Amino acid sequence: MRKTSSYNHIFAIAIALMSLGTNAISAQVLNKPVAADNPNLAGNSAWTAACASDSFNEYFVNFTWSPPLVASDNEFVLELSDANGNFGSPVELARLDDKNATFDFEFEFQVPNDVRGESYKMRVRSTNPAKTSPPSDAYPMHFVDFSSPLLISQDGSGDIPPGGSIQLCGAGDVTLEPHNISNADTYIYNWYRSGTLLAEKGASITVSTPGMYYVELDYGSVCSGSANTLSNTIEISTGTSSGIALNGADDVGLCAGDAYQLEANISGIGLTYTWYKDGSVVSGPTLEQTTFDINTSVSGFEGSYEVEVDGPSACLERSASVTIRNLGDFEVTRENDANIVLLPSQTTTLSASSTAASPSYQWYKDGSPITSATNSSLEISEIGDYHVRVIETGGGCSASPVDSPTTTVEAPESFEFVVEYAGAYTSCQSADVTLSLLRINAVSDTGAKTDVTSELESTFTYQWMHDGSPVSGETSKTMTISNFENNGGYSLTGTVDSFNAASNGLAVTMSASTTLSISANGTVLCEGADAIRFDTSETLGGETFEWLRDGEVIDTTTENITATEVGVYQLRILTHDCPIVSNELEVRAFDESLLSIDRPEELIIVEGDTETITASGAESYQWFDAENNLLGAQDSYGFQEEGEYLLVASFGNCTVSRVINVTYRDLFAIPNVITANGDGINDLWVLPNSYSRQDDVLVTIYDERGKEVFSQTNYENNWPQSVTQFNKLNMIFYYRVTREGESLKQGTITVIR
Structure with a gap:
């Protein structure tokens, strides 16, 4: 009922204004938009706050305006301010182009998913004429994209403490933040301590005051409660630090059967102690148990030990760890390759390391000890199988010797090179190419290959080969070819001591520098015109070639072809290593629409003025008057007098004619x-x-x-x-x-x- 009354009132004003004549019509008046009810929800009333979500995001505002009518291409645009009601960078909510004769209507819109604030405003803008309504009243608007209970933990780690309690020792503090929400920093929060709202609004809070802490997302005065984001509660309590530690050294080596006792540095009535090995409880919690005996008679007694203390008015604290090592259990690590290729004139060094506290070393070759080879490294010059045996000599432990993995040292039967293209290379496309040594393999008498590039690449002398012949001056590990005249097969040879090595072959094919072009006496195919004939910049005698149309071969014998069909034409010469390909020429079908003029053919001019028509799309133009007199041969002509004129446009041997009628403009006023x-x-x-x-x-x-x-x-x-x-x-x-x-x-x- 409200809309009909308002519409009639506004229309009555429009009729009254029009009855007064043109000069009495005033400018349009755009009224501020107002929140409206949702016609899709029964019994609904106008909204006072927009609490949108993925499951519901349908809102309406009512808008009215006053005549005269806006332009037929006008659009009404509903815009949203920022959270403070400012329109410096408005957001478009809706746009309507079918309400240009409707003075009272409603916009339907959705709340953008980044909207969160209490003072959003809306306005309506028309595009033709360009006018803007006053802003609406301020409305709370929130897009509720997270509507589950938050989970908070220390530093957002995801580990909620047992019982939801965190104890602070001394003057410490703790940071709480949610861990189950993405992009946490983009939201506003309400933090509480024991029911009291705190000033902090960010995604985290650092606290030291005892109390019950929890948080919810701040979706404003209306939307927060319905979002259901209230978190779990974490209780913060305080206590006194006791400074718990373990007496003695923090790194202790023991042998099987040795006795050793760990002892806490603090003892007191009412304190309980829990002992840990490698993070797991091995004893306790036990009242006043300040010591723990290491049982070295069991396997695996070595590890990292700690003690945790707790008690009335004392903080729950854990000590720094003490490392207990088994002196009879150690490892030996080989620090060189498992397979080594040794040239007759070379030496190399083998080495090993051990976790033994006081190791002694003995090197072996082919299973027999090497005299005086008792260091952690050994220089060798003979082939064979080598390993080192380590014995623990410290701590009084009786431990079994530990051997390192075996290193096989062998002489090569031969060497081979592997070469490759360095960088991108495409046959018949690349303008240059670099070849490079990739790998040197030592080949044993069994055919096994060992990569010895890092050891021997600086020892070899090199020579690049082209089609089996040495390339002068190319004696490094790389070679660059940049001339198609050097196409062919390439390989690399080399020598070291009495060994000769050769590589795989690489084919290099680069295109010739010849530029092949084709030309034609026209590109538009029309009935009755001379044939379109193609010519080339190169003589085709003695060459193998192909004429192509749209990529398909159409002729391989005719040096100068004639186009009989539309399409893209190209010539390809195949005689060289790489085909030589010409430019493309497109032959089009004749179409009168190829000719365009920028003014109507019925041209109206003011007597005494000059109006110019410009043509485009053709190759040449001629302008004639009614007596067939040639007026001009440019792409444009300026008309000054009434009459009938002819434009003839040429497309090669094809022509298009257009008749131009020029009349003087009527200068009388529009009658009212x-x-x-x-x-x-x-x-x-x-x-x-x-x-x-x-x-x-x-x-x-x-x-x-x-x-x-x-x-x-x-x-x-x-x-x-x-x-x-x-x-x-x-x-x-x-x-x-x-x-x-x-x-x-x-x-x-x-x-x-």
Whole structure:
């Protein structure tokens, strides 16, 4: 009911204004948007806060405006401010282009998913004419994209303490933050201590005061409760630090059967002690158990030991760890490759390391000890199988010797090189290519290969080969080829001591520098014109070649072909290592639409002025008058006089003609009064020829109630028609003349009978 009353009131104003004539019509008035009820929800009323979510995001605002009518291409745009009500960078919520004759309507919109605030405002903007309404009242708006209980933990680690309690020792503090929400820093929070709202609004809070702490997302005064984000509670309590530690050394080596006792540095009545090995409880919690005996008679007694103390008014604290090592259990690590290739003139060094506290070393070759080889490293010059044996000599432990893994040292049967293209290389496309040594393999008598690049690449002498012949000056590990005349097969040879090595082969094929081009005497195919003939920049005698159309071979024998079909033509010569490919020429079918002119063929000019028409799309142009006199041969011509003219445009041997009719413009004003009484005088509303009979000009007429009664392009000066009914002696109509949505003229027409 509300909308109909408002609409009638506004329309009555529009009719009153139009009855006063054109000069009395005032500018449009855009009123501020107002929250409206949702017609899709039964019994709903206008919203006061927008609490949107993925499951519900449908809101309406009501908007009213006053005539005169806006342009036919106008759009009404609903815009949203920032959270403080500022429109410096407004967000578009909705846009309507079908309400240009409706003065009271509603926008439907969705709340953007990044909106969170209490003071959002909206406004409406029209595009033609460009006007902006006053801002709406402020509304709370929140997109509730997280609606589950938050989970908080220390530093957001995800580890909620047992019982939900964290104890602080001394003057310490703890940081609490949620760990089950993405992009936590983009939200606003309400932190509480024992029911009291705190000032902190960020994703984390650092506290030292005892109390019960919990948090919820701040979705404002209206939306927070419905979001259901209230978190778990963590209790913060305080206590006194006792400074717990373990007496004695922090690294102790023991043998099996040794006795050793760990002892806490603090003892006191009422304290309980829990002992840990490698993070797991091995004893306790036990009241006043300040010591723990290491049982070295069991396997695996070595490890990291700690003690934890707790008690009334004391902090729960754990000591630093003490490392207990088994002196009879150690490892030996080989620090060189498992397989080594040794040239006759070379030496190399083997080495090992051990975790034994006081190791002794003995090296072996082929299973036999090497005299005086008792260090952690050994220099060798003979092939064989080597390992080192380590014995623990410290701590009084009787431990079994531990041998290192075996290193096999062998002499090569031969060597081979592996070469490759360095960087990107594509046959017949790359302008240059670099070849490089990738790897040197030592090959044993069994065919096994060992990569010895790092050991021997600086020892070899090198020579690059081209089709089996040495390349002068190319004696390094890389070679660059940049001339197609050097196409062929390449390989690398080398020598070290009495060994010769050769590589795999690499083919290099680069295209010749010859540029092949084709040309034609035309590119437009039309009936009755001379044939389109292709010529080339290269002589094809003695060459193997292919003519292509749209990528398909159409001729391999004719040096100069003729185009009989549309398509993309190209020539390819195959005689060289790489095919030589020409440019492309496209032959198009003749189409009169290829010719374009920038003005109507029915040209209206003001007498005494010059109006220029410019043509495009053809190869040449000729302008003629009605007596067939040539006026010009450029792509444009300036017209000054009425008459009939001819444009002839040429596309090779094809032509297109256009007739240009030039008339002088009617300069009389648009009438605002006609007498439709049938006497043949001033019965019709006649427009100047700049507006009438124009295909791109739309004439629209509305009655005094704003209802469209006539709309026509190419207006024939034929309104009102004989069938038009007038129910009053004097009636006022409203008209608008537009071109492509742009308003040219508007006003009123008074019809007198």
